[in-house]
Amino acid sequence: MANNKKQTSKQIASMASDILKDQNASQIQKSLAGSALSQSKSKHQTGAEMEDVASKVLQSSKYNDTTKSLAGSILSQSNKKR
Numbered sequence: 566m567a568n569n570k571k572q573t574s575k576q577i578a579s580m581a582s583d584i585l586k587d588q589n590a591s592q593i594q595k596s597l598a599g600s601a602l603s604q605s606k607s608k609h610q611t612g613a614e615m616e617d618v619a620s621k622v623l624q625s626s627k628y629n630d631t632t633k634s635l636a637g638s639i640l641s642q643s644n645k646k647r
Contacts, residue, residue, distance in 0.1 A: 573605040577638045580631065581605075593622065597635035604642050611643040619643075 573581070581598035584590045590598070600615045611619070619636035622628050628636075 571604075571642045572607070573601045573638055573642070577601055577634065578605040581635060584631070584635075591632070593618070593628070594632050594635065597622070597632065597639060600639050601635050604639075611639050615639060616643045 578601065581601040584594050584598040585602070596615070597619065600611060600619075603609050604611065616639070619639040622632055622636040623640070
């Protein structure tokens with residue numbers, strides 16, 4: 566896997582942390598939050614499966630702005646060659 570030079574911003578990392586602590590957060594939010602946090606202060610890169618999930622979230626009208634923000638952050642750190 567190639568190294569990623571982009572990292573999750575402090576704002577998104579904080580949001581992701583709050584989501585993971587929230588018992589009312591949806592499973593999709595928690596998955597996206599976990600992925601975003603794994604890319605905070607690391608060189609981890611978004612996996613193909615999570616890229617697909619994030620892409621579908623952004624294309625759907627059923628997800629809220631918080632979920633879409635996480636998805637956008639994850640996609641911005643994806644492998645552009647895929």
